[in-house]
Amino acid sequence: MKYPIEVVRHSTAHLAAAAILELFPETKFGIGPVIENGFYYDFDFPEGVTIEPETLKKIEEKMREMVKKNLPLERKEVSLDEAIKIFQDLKQDYKVELLEDLKKFGTTNAGEIWGGEKILTSSGHKLFSERSPDANIGVSSAESKGAGGVTIYTVGKFVDLCRGPHIASTKDLGVFNLQKIAGAYWRGSEKNKMLTRIYGLAFGSEKELNAHLKLLEEAEKRDHRVLGEALEFFTISEKVGKGLPLWMPKGAFVRRQIEDYMYKKLDENGYQHVCTPHITKKALYEMSGHLAHYKEDMYSPIDIEGEEYYLKPMNCPHHHMIYKSRTRSYRELPLRLGEYGTVYRFERSGVLTGLIRTRCFTQEDAHIYCAPKGLKDEFKNVLKIFKEVYEDFKISDYYFRLALPDFSKKEKYGDIEKRELWEESAGQIRRAMKEFGAKYVEVEGEAAFYGPKIDAQIKNVLGKEDSIATVQVDFYMPERFDLTYTDEKGKEKRPMVIHRAILGSFERFFAFLLERTAGALPAWLAPVQVKLIPVGNAHVGPSEKLAATMAEQGLRCEIDSANETVGYKIRKAEKEKVPYMLVIGDKEAKGKKLTVRARGQKDTEEMTVKKFVERVKKDIEKKL
């Protein structure tokens, strides 16, 4: 009988747990859901047991042994109280805790069971972020609400609380392997004990598993940290400090290209750019409320002549001070202030990754001050720029997450007196998104403390989701900073603020760009667009002349005059991901035509210098 792959994966998770129970009988079990490509299971191993990569092999062996035995997976329906008794007898504390919560809350909605808090979604970094853990708790609402019962599954000695369905016998399992070991907090809360999570892959066939392993291998080659080093884009020095990348000449060049592109785009859309300092007096962050909300994530203050100064963690307060520098008229709105603002945030050591999470980074930031009734249109304008920019960077598979507040989180969202404003602005965002035709989902409890936001979600090469950009509405700051404008009737009015970062930060955006292109940046961004490869010393001179001609046309050329073979230089240029390679020898000297090799393509093409220059220019223009 053929089972859906999810069922097979879930049953494999049970088998892994069963094998672990055989090997380490004292183990306590957390939960073990299906995830993309496989499953994981959280275990609390007995004291003294550490799971090493070697142990994984042993567990796998045990699993295979059990598969051979054709063990049945038996389903049983029991009442809640019976279930609690069963797991108490088995000393499975975590399962008992789940069941008792289930009993207390009277529902099987995982979100509600989960510490009594609603979890509609989880952070964008997780695989399968939308999948709530309730699949593993194993009770369907109908079952539990009606009869107060749950289902349990048994395989070998291992009994688990599980909704199922499962395969009938271990012989129906597919291919699997235990992939990696990680730590994970029980119920996802750092206040709880950290359990050992074992990740496994499970597929229907050997072929699918191998294909997936191959994909992982490919993805590793596209890792922006590997490419960044190989292509000399950036480096991170232990002496400088973790999370503090150094942009090397080539990386800085690409960044400048992106910056210039964005300046132009923003100029066209009525933005004005500003520059603000990197340290600021404490009072400004008290005024903004950031100190109250984010002190933990800011660096310790610096004492300057007896006064406390902070490294700036965001640009908003500075922009607000620019707004406030004089009275503003309704005629000036919407006022769009942009800045490539470098900010410093105390990211915990464990979260730093290459250019994706750093402690110092530069946001492509802007704040738009507009009349409340103009919010929707401004929002649409941001979406428009967003679309154009992402099209130019050939990024199409993104979507937005509309983050709304969860008023039960009082410490974050404060009192609910602003509820109307929240709802009104969320409504305007929603309308803007709908009218613009943007793809989005809504999530509760993830809004900033000052207003709803949309995050652009993008997938990395491994399919892992990350936020790349953000647009946020803010109705707290205008009040805190007492921002005003004079309306048509001469009355003082409160503007609304939109924070927006279309590229997010240059660091993160560049990291994604590298991964997507595998380092083969489009011609308009490539630090070197054309590599000239002279055949022997005799052709170095003519190559220089040709390079000069092309440079006049605005092309970025480099000559490889090293004492090496043509093959070697081609290989080198390919590894450097240069878009075009020109071998210059006798043939070119005589025939007046260039032999053009495009990056990644074995076949060459002959064309005149004029035609070649046109072609590269066209690439640049079309951003190919």
Place this chain on the structure above:
RNA sequence: GCCAUCUUAGCUCAGCGGUAGAGCAACGCUUUUGUAAAGCGUGGGUCCUCGGUUCGAAUCCGAGAGAUGGCUCCA
């Protein structure tokens, strides 16, 4: 920050109690090259750091730093 693993030349890695190795890169010489690696040679290392065990530590033990994969977090 937490759990696990890792750290040897610029890079990728071998060595795993007897005092340091390879390939690539760099540099020099020879060769003057036709589309993904020419040949020979040279230099390069507090084996992450600090303690401990030992006659002797890159190797074993402890602490710290950094990296990787997860978890929590991300204005």
